[in-house]
Amino acid sequence: MASEIQNSNPTILNAADLPTRLRPGAPRKSGAYGTGIFTSALPSATNANDPFASCLYLSETSDSEDELMEEPIDEQEIYDLISTISDPEHPISLGALAVVSLPDISIKPSLPNVPESPLRTVTVLITPTITHCSLATVIGLGVRVRLEQSLPPRFRVDVRIKEGTHSTADEVNKQLADKERVAAALENGTLMGVIAKMLETCQ
Amino acid sequence: MAAVAITHLSDLTPPSLERTWLTAPHPTLPIVATCSSDKTIRVYSLTNFRLLSTITGGHKRSVRTCAWKPHVQGESVLATGSFDATVGIWRRWDSYGRGGESGAEDWGLNSRNDKAGEDGEVGNDDVDDEDEEEWRFAVLLDGHDSEVKSVSWSPSGMLLATCSRDKSIWIWEDLDDGDNNFETVAVMQEHAGDVKSVAWHPVEECLASASYDDTIRLWREDIDDWGQVACLKGHEGTVWCIDWEGVENVPYSQPASASLAEQWKTSHALSGPRLISCSDDRTIRLWQKQPKEQQQQQLNMPSIIRPTGTDEIWTEEGVLPSAHDLSIYAVAWSKRTGLLASVGADGRIVVYQEQFANEQQDSPAGEAMDTTDDSTASPSPLQTGWNVIATFDGAHSIYEINHVAWAKRADRGREEGKEEEVLVTTADDGSIKVWTLGL
Numbered sequence A: 001m002a003s004e005i006q007n008s009n010p011t012i013l014n015a016a017d018l019p020t021r022l023r024p025g026a027p028r029k030s031g032a033y034g035t036g037i038f039t040s041a042l043p044s045a046t047n048a049n050d051p052f053a054s055c056l057y058l059s060e061t062s063d064s065e066d067e068l069m070e071e072p073i074d075e076q077e078i079y080d081l082i083s084t085i086s087d088p089e090h091p092i093s094l095g096a097l098a099v100v101s102l103p104d105i106s107i108k109p110s111l112p113n114v115p116e117s118p119l120r121t122v123t124v125l126i127t128p129t130i131t132h133c134s135l136a137t138v139i140g141l142g143v144r145v146r147l148e149q150s151l152p153p154r155f156r157v158d159v160r161i162k163e164g165t166h167s168t169a170d171e172v173n174k175q176l177a178d179k180e181r182v183a184a185a186l187e188n189g190t191l192m193g194v195i196a197k198m199l200e201t202c203q
Numbered sequence B: 001m002a003a004v005a006i007t008h009l010s011d012l013t014p015p016s017l018e019r020t021w022l023t024a025p026h027p028t029l030p031i032v033a034t035c036s037s038d039k040t041i042r043v044y045s046l047t048n049f050r051l052l053s054t055i056t057g058g059h060k061r062s063v064r065t066c067a068w069k070p071h072v073q074g075e076s077v078l079a080t081g082s083f084d085a086t087v088g089i090w091r092r093w094d095s096y097g098r099g100g101e102s103g104a105e106d107w108g109l110n111s112r113n114d115k116a117g118e119d120g121e122v123g124n125d126d127v128d129d130e131d132e133e134e135w136r137f138a139v140l141l142d143g144h145d146s147e148v149k150s151v152s153w154s155p156s157g158m159l160l161a162t163c164s165r166d167k168s169i170w171i172w173e174d175l176d177d178g179d180n181n182f183e184t185v186a187v188m189q190e191h192a193g194d195v196k197s198v199a200w201h202p203v204e205e206c207l208a209s210a211s212y213d214d215t216i217r218l219w220r221e222d223i224d225d226w227g228q229v230a231c232l233k234g235h236e237g238t239v240w241c242i243d244w245e246g247v248e249n250v251p252y253s254q255p256a257s258a259s260l261a262e263q264w265k266t267s268h269a270l271s272g273p274r275l276i277s278c279s280d281d282r283t284i285r286l287w288q289k290q291p292k293e294q295q296q297q298q299l300n301m302p303s304i305i306r307p308t309g310t311d312e313i314w315t316e317e318g319v320l321p322s323a324h325d326l327s328i329y330a331v332a333w334s335k336r337t338g339l340l341a342s343v344g345a346d347g348r349i350v351v352y353q354e355q356f357a358n359e360q361q362d363s364p365a366g367e368a369m370d371t372t373d374d375s376t377a378s379p380s381p382l383q384t385g386w387n388v389i390a391t392f393d394g395a396h397s398i399y400e401i402n403h404v405a406w407a408k409r410a411d412r413g414r415e416e417g418k419e420e421e422v423l424v425t426t427a428d429d430g431s432i433k434v435w436t437l438g439l
Helices: A022-035 A037-041 A051-070 A075-083 A136-150 A169-177 A179-185 A189-199 B100-112 B114-119 B127-133 B255-269 B293-300
Strands: A105-109 A120-126 A155-161 B005-011 B020-025 B031-036 B041-045 B051-055 B063-068 B075-082 B086-093 B136-142 B148-153 B159-164 B169-174 B182-188 B195-200 B206-211 B216-222 B225-232 B239-244 B275-279 B284-289 B314-319 B328-333 B340-344 B349-356 B384-392 B401-408 B421-427 B432-438
Touching (some): A136 A155, A136 A169, A136 A179, A169 A179, B020 B063, B020 B421, B031 B063, B031 B075, B063 B148, B075 B148, B075 B159, B086 B148, B159 B206, B169 B206, B182 B225, B206 B239, B255 B349, B275 B340
Parallel strands (some): A120 A155, B020 B401, B148 B195, B195 B239
Antiparallel strands (some): B005 B432, B020 B031, B159 B169, B169 B182, B195 B206, B206 B216, B216 B225, B328 B340, B349 B384
16 A cells, blocks of 8 residues: 555554453452362362363353353454554554553444334544544455454444544545445455455454 | 334345445346445346446446446446546447347346356356446546546436535536447536436436535526526535436325326426435425426427526425434435435435325324415415434444435335335445335
């Protein structure tokens, strides 16, 4: 895309400072595994090579996965999906560059007047690293593509530039909100090559 | 009129497994053509709601739009527009040596063959027959630089308008010389953004276009140059779709007020059919041409001697009652009943009706739009308002609805001797649904 790097020295956040669900939950979890019923009943479970232990471990994770399926998708989950996307210019994640951040993600009912509707609108405000970054559209498209591919279809994805952080925000926002343009972009080989590279670092 | 119910009649099956963009009802036969992201066009029967044939191999990317050429005898001609920047013209004999009337049955017959339902292939027991039953690729119109968004045939079928993300509108003349030759008549580039939709005036050679630049523009031929005659501003977002009022349309009135309808017709004859538009700004707006007696006289003359300065003054007559929570992708103004339908990203179908203001007492307050006449202070008996008479949420479950169209009802469930209409909606999951209105 761009032949010259537009922002050669971006601010990078420490990975430990990025929001995650694991840290607040971690002590509780280790407690459950450490002193819970399985450890006391099956001391050998601490042995990672024990086939029975790994069996238990597997059933444990599949249970928690089932719980996750029923859990409503929250902002942290959206963050986890998009923070690992790489910047098109740097081999650095959008989370570390603070292009996406947890407080700038919101999930709201799409049809407030229809309480029984399952439709939800995910709004992600992105903060380009510099105010004139011409790659803002590509980054926004990457975020939109990532969410559309990962979220159930009842989610409407709304990706916008955070107010006051970009010189042509309105233009970029209009393009990102245009379903037809996004659909056509997904059929554009060159563009999808760039997006695929950005999404390589996800999962 | 009291509220009516929108009832699901049937799905068109089997559906595309990818997003479908638009479904175009045939002007005379009980069939529709659906454009899909899977690069094909599916032709379905409105008689039994089954797939009749699939047009493949013409486009390299999503097929976004299609339109049937009107007034073709014995043959169906379909124009298709794709994200691959080209426009395809396809032909198929309605009936091979069986007379014009059997055209409709012929379509029904094919669908009885189960194989046709599976993959769109008609029975291959007779090779000669198969050739004649198939869609014939006629010509590829090449000119646009990027995705083609909409195509529309002029009322006579002589001209084809196409528009694209490249901000241009092309007008092609179908030379009808038996060799599938089309000639470029005009290229208009005034729009400042993608041109999303083009629609011809129901009887005149006047084209309306809607754009990403938030405007609607009108185009006419002046001497031998096509040019813009009006630019309509009012929407605060991309204008997705436009449609014209039928020439014979009159707002709904009680049977007793037939004279009112006549008065209304006379007063609207000078301004001509109105235009409806829907937008990303979640509004539907109604536009009216300012009647100019002078202009009217000119229009009655042959177009060749129409003087320059054909500018038309269009005004926004009003905004329809707000009924959508997200972008509105399509509006359809019924040429038979005058009812208006809209669909969009919220998955909702809304049907509106225009009626005379003095007959609106029983309608719920706040829902009606008054099309107040600026020039007169006292309320005119001809003043009209629009009411939402039906809504249906989640019409395609959680999916966005990309298109809505009115079509003549053709299945066995219709009432004999009565002309009924159905709504056909087209959605992101590939589903196409047919609905009746319980009036």
